[in-house]
Amino acid sequence: MAEIKLETPVTESEIRNLKAGDKIKLSGVVYTARDAAHERLIEALNQGRDLPFDMQGAALYYVGPAPAKPGEVIGSAGPTTSYRMDPFTPQLLKNGLKIMIGKGNRNQKVMDTMKEEGAVYLAATGGAAALISERIKEMKVIAYPDLGTEAVRKLRVKNLPLVCVIDSTGKNLYNR
Amino acid sequence: MRTIEAEEITKAVARLCKETNYNLGQDVIRAYKESLAAEESEVAQEILEQLIQNAEIAQEKEVPICQDTGMAVVFLELGQDVNIVGDDVTAAVNEGVKKGYQEGYLRKSVVSDPLIERKNTEDNTPAVIHTTIVPGDELKITVAPKGFGSENMSQMKMFNPTAGAEKVKDFVVQVVEEAGPNPCPPIVVGVGVGGTLDKAALLAKKSLLRDIGEHNSDPKYKSLEEEILNAVNETGVGPQGLGGKTTALAVNIEEYPTHIAGLPVVVNINCHVARHKTVVL
Ligand code: SF4
Numbered sequence: 001m002a003e004i005k006l007e008t009p010v011t012e013s014e015i016r017n018l019k020a021g022d023k024i025k026l027s028g029v030v031y032t033a034r035d036a037a038h039e040r041l042i043e044a045l046n047q048g049r050d051l052p053f054d055m056q057g058a059a060l061y062y063v064g065p066a067p068a069k070p071g072e073v074i075g076s077a078g079p080t081t082s083y084r085m086d087p088f089t090p091q092l093l094k095n096g097l098k099i100m101i102g103k104g105n106r107n108q109k110v111m112d113t114m115k116e117e118g119a120v121y122l123a124a125t126g127g128a129a130a131l132i133s134e135r136i137k138e139m140k141v142i143a144y145p146d147l148g149t150e151a152v153r154k155l156r157v158k159n160l161p162l163v164c165v166i167d168s169t170g171k172n173l174y175n176r
Numbered sequence: 177m178r179t180i181e182a183e184e185i186t187k188a189v190a191r192l193c194k195e196t197n198y199n200l201g202q203d204v205i206r207a208y209k210e211s212l213a214a215e216e217s218e219v220a221q222e223i224l225e226q227l228i229q230n231a232e233i234a235q236e237k238e239v240p241i242c243q244d245t246g247m248a249v250v251f252l253e254l255g256q257d258v259n260i261v262g263d264d265v266t267a268a269v270n271e272g273v274k275k276g277y278q279e280g281y282l283r284k285s286v287v288s289d290p291l292i293e294r295k296n297t298e299d300n301t302p303a304v305i306h307t308t309i310v311p312g313d314e315l316k317i318t319v320a321p322k323g324f325g326s327e328n329m330s331q332m333k334m335f336n337p338t339a340g341a342e343k344v345k346d347f348v349v350q351v352v353e354e355a356g357p358n359p360c361p362p363i364v365v366g367v368g369v370g371g372t373l374d375k376a377a378l379l380a381k382k383s384l385l386r387d388i389g390e391h392n393s394d395p396k397y398k399s400l401e402e403e404i405l406n407a408v409n410e411t412g413v414g415p416q417g418l419g420g421k422t423t424a425l426a427v428n429i430e431e432y433p434t435h436i437a438g439l440p441v442v443v444n445i446n447c448h449v450a451r452h453k454t455v456v457l
Pocket of ligand 1: 079
């Protein structure tokens with residue numbers, strides 16, 4: 001099994017090379033968004049407004065971190081269940097989103113759009129939240145601060161341990 | 177009559193909220209290690225290694241094991257010879273939850289109205305409190321923060337009275353398979369059998385308070401627990417649903433007498449962050 005080092009932002013050809021089952025160490029900028037933030041991103045797109053960050057080649061992490069202790073970059077920050085984002089995801093994929101990080105299955109529409117656009121879905125380990133937070137080196141809230149834990153954050157990560165679950169050919173490690 | 181100050185309850189609950197969220201039980205860590213030794217898949221091994229390392233980091237840095245620090249479920253066993261002074265018990269427990277979640281940098285995940293407003297209460301209150309009155313002059317407090325990735329995957333079913341153990345086993349396996357990766361496997365499966373609908377749910381939740389490896393005291397139920405655990409692990413769901421032998425760390429059954437016409441069964445799923453701790457005042 002391959003272990004692949006990946007750096008964001010990514011190109012479509014890098015994405016097309018990833019296979020379900022690959023172990024990945026991700027570095028670079030990753031944005032966070034959960035349910036409420038997704039709703040607002042879609043609203044912005046529908047109204048023709050700018051998104052709070054560049055979606056081209058971007059990586060999105062579904063997480064609502066715990067509050068940071070004084071002196072820490074971020075609190076514990078493991079993945080939340082992804083299917084709740086499914087209704088919003090195809091539109092983001094069409095706007096350049098390339099990497100999604102979460103846990104649990106996605107619906108058919110998301111997987112079809114991933115194939116068309118060339119995107120991957122990577123699983124972070126649910127519950128390994130303290131370990132993950134150690135790999136987050138910088139954190140800044142960049143949009144929707146009123147959403148608290150659900151605000152959009154810009155993270156800089158180093159060697160975030162992930163597994164490619166659904167690749168851009170539609171192969172899905174959950175359906176063995 | 178023994179007197180306990182409400183403030184003591186508040187302090188104990190606050191401490192337990194923090195400790196359960198920072199320190200994973202040794203029973204769970206032991207179970208991770210046993211599973212790691214048994215797993216053959218590289219991805220499954222990698223995940224279990226991450227979980228072991230994660231528990232060490234959380235304990236050492238006193239940060240939450242998981243960012244979902246749960247809704248606080250609190251069990252009270254109140255001795256009938258105890259007199260609580262200073263505040264009412266419910267208020268004292270909720271004050272403890274508030275204090276623990278604020279001081280402990282734990283995530284506040286509770287919304288006030290569940291259906292219409294869904295506004296975060298910002299202090300993780302109220303707790304879900306289950307109180308039993310027991311003989312004696314002590315107060316036993318157990319705090320079990322419950323994450324909702326796993327809570328959401330729980331199910332219940334009212335079986336025919338003659339359904340039998342095999343049907344119940346099939347149901348549990350079905351619930352686990354339908355849950356797949358969502359409850360962050362490896363999971364702990366709580367099963368409540370009997371009583372009424374509400375009683376079965378409470379039994380299932382209570383069964384999650386056991387340490388891993390602790391079985392039902394009735395040998396018939398103990399062997400059913402082992403049988404269902406084997407069946408669950410044969411599904412191949414595996415750690416994080418990515419395939420492997422470790423889908424569950426334990427299956428715990430609690431039973432209670434029921435009506436001639438029924439057989440309520442509740443399956444309450446917990447994740448591997450199986451948090452619970454008890455103190456006696
Ligand atoms: S199910 Fe458990 S491990 Fe998974 S996110 Fe929720 S609390 Fe954390």
